[in-house]
Amino acid sequence: MENILEITGLCKAYEDFALKDVSFSLPRGFIMGFVGENGSGKTTTIRAILNMAKIDSGKISVFGLDSVNDTIAIKERLGVVFDSLYLAEHLNIKQIEQQLKPFYKDWNSEEFFSRIKEFDLPDNRKVGDFSKGMKMKLMIAIALSHKAELIILDEPTSGLDPVARDELLDILAEYIEDENRGVLFSTHITADVERIADYVTILHSGKVWYTGTKDELTEGYAVIKGAEEDIPSALKEKLIGFHAYRNGFDALIKTDDLAGIPDSLEYEKASIDEILVYIAKEDKHERHSKYHEV
Amino acid sequence: MRDILNIMRFDYLTAKPLALAGMIFTIVVFGILSMFFSPIITTYMTFASMLFVIPLQGVADKSGFNKLYGILPVERKNITRARFLYIFLVHFLTELLEAVIICTAKGTTLYKILPNQNGETMQMVKESFADTKLTLLMLFGMFTFFCLIFSFMEMMGQIFGRENEFKIIMIAIGTLSLLAFVFTFLSEHDLIPVVKLPSLPDTVSGMVTSGIVANIVVFVICLLFGEITANQLAKREL
Numbered sequence: 001m002e003n004i005l006e007i008t009g010l011c012k013a014y015e016d017f018a019l020k021d022v023s024f025s026l027p028r029g030f031i032m033g034f035v036g037e038n039g040s041g042k043t044t045t046i047r048a049i050l051n052m053a054k055i056d057s058g059k060i061s062v063f064g065l066d067s068v069n070d071t072i073a074i075k076e077r078l079g080v081v082f083d084s085l086y087l088a089e090h091l092n093i094k095q096i097e098q099q100l101k102p103f104y105k106d107w108n109s110e111e112f113f114s115r116i117k118e119f120d121l122p123d124n125r126k127v128g129d130f131s132k133g134m135k136m137k138l139m140i141a142i143a144l145s146h147k148a149e150l151i152i153l154d155e156p157t158s159g160l161d162p163v164a165r166d167e168l169l170d171i172l173a174e175y176i177e178d179e180n181r182g183v184l185f186s187t188h189i190t191a192d193v194e195r196i197a198d199y200v201t202i203l204h205s206g207k208v209w210y211t212g213t214k215d216e217l218t219e220g221y222a223v224i225k226g227a228e229e230d231i232p233s234a235l236k237e238k239l240i241g242f243h244a245y246r247n248g249f250d251a252l253i254k255t256d257d258l259a260g261i262p263d264s265l266e267y268e269k270a271s272i273d274e275i276l277v278y279i280a281k282e283d284k285h286e287r288h289s290k291y292h293e294v
Numbered sequence: 295m296r297d298i299l300n301i302m303r304f305d306y307l308t309a310k311p312l313a314l315a316g317m318i319f320t321i322v323v324f325g326i327l328s329m330f331f332s333p334i335i336t337t338y339m340t341f342a343s344m345l346f347v348i349p350l351q352g353v354a355d356k357s358g359f360n361k362l363y364g365i366l367p368v369e370r371k372n373i374t375r376a377r378f379l380y381i382f383l384v385h386f387l388t389e390l391l392e393a394v395i396i397c398t399a400k401g402t403t404l405y406k407i408l409p410n411q412n413g414e415t416m417q418m419v420k421e422s423f424a425d426t427k428l429t430l431l432m433l434f435g436m437f438t439f440f441c442l443i444f445s446f447m448e449m450m451g452q453i454f455g456r457e458n459e460f461k462i463i464m465i466a467i468g469t470l471s472l473l474a475f476v477f478t479f480l481s482e483h484d485l486i487p488v489v490k491l492p493s494l495p496d497t498v499s500g501m502v503t504s505g506i507v508a509n510i511v512v513f514v515i516c517l518l519f520g521e522i523t524a525n526q527l528a529k530r531e532l
Contacts, residue, residue, distance in 0.1 A: 052364035052532040075367035086361035088308050088353050099307045102300040103366050128357075 001027040003061075004150050004182035005049070010058035012048055017206060019044055022058070024201045024211035029179035031172060033193030033214065034186040035272065036203035037280055042186040045203065046154050049184075050080065062150065076105060079143020083155040085135040089128025093138065096127060104146035112145035119171075133164030140171055150182045151175065157192050165189075169196050190272035194218075200272065204279050214272075221275055222258060225250045226265035235261060241278030252278035297368045301376030302383065306346070308353055313345035320345075325395050329404045332422035333396040334429045340436040343388045347381055347444050351456060364532045371524035374452065378445055378520030382513055385441035389509075392433055400426070426498050434505035441512050449519040453526045 003025040010022040019041045026032045036042050047053035049060055051071040060067035062074045087096050093116055101107040116123055119137040121130070127138060136156050143151050151172070157165045172183055173196055187193060193200060193214070201211040210217055224239070228249045231239070239251035252270055261267070270278075320342035328336040353359070363373050405419050422429075446466070451459040480486045495501050 047364070047531070050364050052361075054531055072367045072369060075365060078365070080361075080365040082358070082361050084358055084361075086358045086365070088357045088359075090311060090353065091308070095307060095311070099304050102303060103368060 002064075004028045004063060005032075005184060006059075006061040007045070007049070008059045008061075010045065010048060010060060011056045012044060012053060013056055014044075017041070017044070019048070019206045022203070022206070022208050024208055026182050026184055026199060028182055029176065030198040031176055031183040031185060031196050032199040032201060033190075033197035033272075034184055034201050034203065035188060035190055035193055035276065036209075037188060037276060040203040041206040042203055043154055044206075046152055046184075046186060049152065050075075050078075076146070077149045079140070079146070079148030079151040081136060081139040081143065081151065081153040081156050083158055085127060085130075085139065087127055087138070090126055092126055093121060093123040096138075096142075100142060106147045108145055108147070112141055115141035115144055131164070132159050133161065133167065136160065136164070136168055137171070140168070140175075144175065149180060150184070152184045152186075154186045155188070156185070157187055157189050165192065172196060188276075190276060193272055202272075202276065202279070205283060209279055210275075217272065217275070218269060220255055221270040222253055222255050222267040223250060223270045223274055223278070224253045224258075224261070224265055224267040230262050230264040232260070232262065241281030243281055252282075297372040298376040298379060301368060301373050302380045305350055305377065305380045309346045309349050312349045312353075316345045317342050321391070321395075328395055329399045329402060330408060331405065331419055333399040334422060334425075334432050336392045336395045336399070337429070337432040337436045339392050339395075340385065340388055340440050343385050343440060344444065346384045347448075350377070351451065355456070360532050370532070371528055374524035374527055375517075375520040377448060377452075378516045378523070381444050381448060382441060382516040385437055385444070386509065386513075389433060389437040396429055396433065399423070427494070427501050430498065430501040430505060431494065434501075434508050438508050438512055442515060445516045445519045449523045452523050 004027065006025040008023050010019055012019040017039070022041070022045060024032075034042055034045070044053055048055050049062065049067055051067055055068075063077060065074050067074060088099070091099070097109060097112055101109060101112075113123070116138075119134075119141060121134055121138060121141070127135065130138065140151070153172075156168060160168065169192060172185065175181060176183055185193070185197065197214050199212065200214045200217050202209040202217075226248055228244055231249070235253075235257065238257045239253055242249060242251040252275060253267070258267060320339055324336055324339045328334070363370065366373075400423060403423065405416070405423060408416065408419075410416055447459055447463060450462045450466075454462055477486075481488050495504055
């Protein structure tokens with residue numbers, strides 16, 4: 001399977017934050033949810049892909065091209081949707097189209113205006129007056145009008161109402177029907193990822209915590225609960241984000257480690273949201289002092 | 295070059311809705327005044343050039359253009375170079391327009407239909423229409439001054455940040471004034487030899503030639519400012 005995006009050993013350090021050895025890849029024809037808590041490095045990674053942030057080491061390859069040396073060729077074939085509009089807010093859609101079309105060899109005005117019609121966007125109103133959902137749709141229309149093969153979205157659904165979110169996800173699902181395309185979709189709203197992503201990369205404190213298929217992730221982890229004294233000693237080290245409370249504990253565990261657990265402990269499949277929460281708890285060492293030996 | 299032209303077009307289309315009405319108003323008002331009272335009035339239209347330049351940075355900041363610059367398939371240095379060429383072009387086209395209005399005003403001599411042709415004021419109007427050299431001096435002078443000021447401000451603003459732009463301009467003006475004062479003081483007290491400034495050309499064709507040279511020099515300075523700025527910004531992240 002050919003990768004439309006491939007990141008290997010990406011390192012980028014700022015004064016107070018660093019991406020450390022970030023590696024993941026997205027095959028053509030799939031949507032990848034790029035998740036992590038705020039400040040985990042999602043936007044920095046996207047900025048590195050776009051060559052907006054200079055990387056310290058590592059390699060980013062988009063369409064098989066180098067993200068630094070071939071950045072212009074990559075951007076011809078790349079659509080980007082940011083969490084906020086990047087267009088002149090006092091202009092209307094027709095004026096925006098006039099501005100952007102000379103930059104793209106494959107720009108198709110007919111396609112653009114048909115998308116605008118399809119998305120029900122007014123072409124005579126200032127784009128700055130659009131709702132957030134309308135702005136997102138406009139940025140997607142732009143991406144689709146120059147035949148972008150890969151769309152990168154940075155937190156597109158944050159701040160959107162449920163209807164607008166649903167519409168946006170439908171648009172992405174339709175876009176990916178062409179198997180030559182790909183979508184990298186950064187978000188901290190994991191419900192969106194659960195709904196449309198095929199692959200998931202979880203970034204935590206600048207490191208990749210998980211990358212792979214969504215199914216492997218959700219099948220691979222469970223939330224375990226019960227009384228703390230029932231935890232076999234061999235299992236204690238394998239618990240992630242252990243949290244003790246008055247009547248027991250809960251934690252995340254790999255499903256592979258569930259073999260042989262006592263019946264008194266309950267477990268259920270973990271959602272991506274839960275996985276993120278337990279990763280954060282693990283990082284904070286959120287354990288009651290009494291249970292530090294766990 | 296295609297990138298640079300596209301970015302210049304992008305800047306023009308950004309400024310156009312905010313600037314066009316003001317520019318047309320200025321052309322009409324100054325055009326009419328210059329036709330009847332003095333061709334030199336046209337040269338004040340150079341002020342209106344700023345309508346096409348000043349809004350750009352505000353719009354760019356408000357609308358998150360740094361993100362847009364990050365996703366457009368354009369070399370980053372060309373985005374900066376284009377801005378300086380845009381500033382030059384806006385001033386140059388205004389200068390050309392002014393030249394056309396001056397020629398039209400001098401050709402039509404509409405002031406002759408005004409009443410009281412023998413009055414003192416009308417004598418001044420006639421003298422103004424007759425003094426082509428002064429008109430040309432103002433035309434080229436205004437272009438040179440404003441184009442250089444805006445290019446310099448753009449360079450300072452982009453390199454040191456818009457919030458420091460005013461401070462830097464003030465420091466630059468202060469330094470130049472101080473140098474001029476010191477130089478004049480030393481010359482007057484015979485501490486350094488008096489340098490004779492080159493006198494202005496005596497003929498209209500000489501003035502035109504000087505004006506063309508000034509345009510070329512300003513163009514080169516704009517390119518230079520653009521290159522310096524592009525090199526500085528290339529070191530930074532978007």
